[in-house]
Amino acid sequence: MTETSTIQTSTRLTLSHNMQARSDLPQISHLEKHGYLFGKKLTASLSPFLHGVVYDKLAMNWGQVRYDSADIQEFLHLVQDPSFYGASVTMPNKVAIIPYLDQLTPEATAIGACNTIYLKTDESGRRLLCGANTDTIGVRDSFTQNLTEAQLQSTIYGRPGLIIGGGGAARSAIYALRTWLGTTDIYLVNRDAREVQAVIDDLRLSGFGTEGIMHVSSVEQAESLAEPGAAVGCVPDFPPKTEEEHVARQITEVFLAKTDKGTILEMCYNPSPYTELGALAERAGWKVILGTEALIYQGLEQDRYWTGYQLEQLPVQDVKKAIAAHLMSLSKI
Template identity: 30%
Template sequence: MIKALVIGDPIDHSLSPVMQEAAFQQTGISGAYEKKRVPSDELEAFVNFLKDSHYAGCNITIPHKVSILPFLDEIDEEAKEIGAVNTVVNKDGKLIGYNTDGKGFLLSLKEKTRKPLSDLNVLLIGAGGAARSIAYALSKEGPKYMAIANRSEGRLRSLLKDLKDERIEGMSLQRAEENLARFDVLINTTNAGMHPDTESVPLNLNLLKTGAVVSDIVYNPLTTRWLKEAEEKGATTDNGVSMLVMQGAMAFEKWTGTFPDTNNMKQVVMEQLRR
């Protein structure tokens, strides 16, 4: 039996157990997935427990994605460059850290775009942890043009410096709004519009290009005000459920060697959220 879990603080809100249990059932693999609250001062003790346990690994959520790095035996090159880990594999007591956030997001985005990213102009909004993972994955795809807009200039500069990709342009939110017609793909990585602050939007969509793809990593509510406005303007939209499911499926594959049916996982998550 394969056992895995997700850790964080807080952790009650996590939908990972519902999603991963569905993956075990669908693949026919005997397994169980739990969630465990691990406060920051107990992280090292948890890592030591995990090494000696029968768990295949775990998912990492806020606030441990960066702080767990020093306690791992090995870190995948991509996770090292991003500077954060969201998946840990326990290989006979050796803990290896990965980051499936960015690649998971890309898998979901490619389901919505009709052209390869190398033919598209992409705007990423935000410069936090999620933006870091997604920006790294996007830069590897080589979009035709890519810009990152953020409220804080300091965080934006820090992210651009770490990405080491001179093709990516940084800009203010105001400038991004003024140049919105240039972009084929818009991605919100901030928590604007997330419950309970459901009326806020990351960016004004007045100049949105016809037929653009608008993606929001927020999934509570399922359709943010920003996505509703985008839909009204004829955009193709995608909420954060896709990224949640894809990164989870990639983690599942690392523990079991099997990639699960993501449509089934997505359906289970959506049903849970609608409740």
């Protein structure tokens, strides 16, 4: 055994021993390599399940384990384990983790949030913690993998985009529509004008640019604008209750009713991917892409970082079938 491998084995044994003494920490001793889902309120997350399907189909003794915590320092200690391969990062840690990372991808920098940690090695052999935001890829690939090139050319590229919502998912959608899907103006529809302004301000500060990104705040304004081609729903599946929510829904309906139809990615999939917004769009003649597609493609992009396999080498159809079956089983409970 080389000196390096001896040190790595010793490090892992020490870390594993410390973890075994802490019943609140995830157990990893049965895995050849392990990753974390790092955040709070993780019980309902499908991330470990999705990655488990990938590793099972690739015959890899890898696994992602839940680490329900906002303790950045303890997380940074855990990732020193030589068998650590990377992490999915969720709220409230997506922004808080950034100062502790060695490198960020362009989309993580632009959005100001990291949902993926992967490893690189510098010239000296030091292991680097790198951050990415694969939510953007989830949006992009939901369109590119479900539409033909001809459909993208005729209905998406060169037309405005529509985003319903104003949170983190909206930021990822803006990046994907503007960077990869060739949209022109981007319309933001949301119940809270302050949230929309915060999105625009954050993108401006990051250097991404905000030209053509506008808050559509009235039915009259929506009626005056050109038809969007790509739309992304980034709100929970709740019926509108407040006056502001009703106005936002009316604005959305105006866009959906325009003559030239497009494709909407409805990001909400929990508890069901079949939402009221998706049904409205379908009745209006739009093609609807379920939110499970974004979940799947952002997760597969994470596995591309972690395993080195390209998308075409990953078990995409197996993951889709497993996620659909899992959600179906939940709907029967």
